[in-house]
Amino acid sequence: MLSAKNIFKSYPTPAEPLEVLRDVSLELDAGERLAIVGPSGAGKSTLLQILGTLDAPTSGTVQINQTDPFQLSETELAHFRNRQIGFIFQDHHLLPQLTVLENVLIPALAIGRPSEETIQHATDLLERVGLASRSTHLPGELSGGEKERVAVARALLNRPTLILADEPTGNLDSHTAQAITDLLLKLQAEENAILVTVTHSKDLAAAMGQQKTLLDGRLS
Numbered sequence: 001m002l003s004a005k006n007i008f009k010s011y012p013t014p015a016e017p018l019e020v021l022r023d024v025s026l027e028l029d030a031g032e033r034l035a036i037v038g039p040s041g042a043g044k045s046t047l048l049q050i051l052g053t054l055d056a057p058t059s060g061t062v063q064i065n066q067t068d069p070f071q072l073s074e075t076e077l078a079h080f081r082n083r084q085i086g087f088i089f090q091d092h093h094l095l096p097q098l099t100v101l102e103n104v105l106i107p108a109l110a111i112g113r114p115s116e117e118t119i120q121h122a123t124d125l126l127e128r129v130g131l132a133s134r135s136t137h138l139p140g141e142l143s144g145g146e147k148e149r150v151a152v153a154r155a156l157l158n159r160p161t162l163i164l165a166d167e168p169t170g171n172l173d174s175h176t177a178q179a180i181t182d183l184l185l186k187l188q189a190e191e192n193a194i195l196v197t198v199t200h201s202k203d204l205a206a207a208m209g210q211q212k213t214l215l216d217g218r219l220s
């Protein structure tokens, strides 16, 4: 379960603080999907960073599976984030010097040497995203859509409670974008994960579940 209650976020500026989120609340159960739409600068990435435990709110609380991540120590939080949350970004953030399989294994490499079972799981995920034959290739040898598929597989490696997608199809042509959207929805449903997508694309938002709009820092 993901819950955010009365989230406010301000950034300090030389003048008065910039209030980016104003009393944002949401609650999602396992398997639920939420798409947050809003114009550039509305605070979508800020909200996603908070839900992803990468940045603390100025006030308000976040709970993921009954844990308040911002009460954890830094080490505990890094571990918690790695286990509970899968991130998918617009520009996929693959490491160019690692193979496709190694890129999928990054969340496991972060906590030590991956077990045979984890390597098998990564291989299965590559199969499910249609890239089994590319596991030893480098990201530079893949198309944009294929790279995004790798990013989807990587986000799912640790069987996260929560998948956070920030403009996941932003750099793709519409045909490829549709394929990635379908894939993401299929895997999310199979894994019964919560999926939160932020985008300024109304088309993408419409495909990604229940829709809410972020405008002037308020979610409605």
Ligand code: ADP
Residues within 6 Å of the ligand: 038, 039, 040, 041, 200, 201
């Ligand atoms: P970003 O870098 O935040 O993705 P873009 O570079 O895609 O923003 O934005 C390009 C232009 O489109 C900018 O002028 C931006 O303000 C505008 N824009 C972005 N999203 C929307 C939207 N949902 N509605 C109207 N204008 C938008």
Ligand code: ADP
Residues within 6 Å of the ligand: 011, 012, 018, 020, 038, 039, 040, 041, 042, 043, 044, 045, 046, 047
């Ligand atoms: P969106 O993702 O909807 O485009 P953002 O969350 O990136 O919106 O940004 C919302 C507002 O907060 C923008 O005015 C942006 O300039 C500001 N902002 C974002 N991050 C920071 C930061 N680290 N420090 C100061 N201002 C920020």
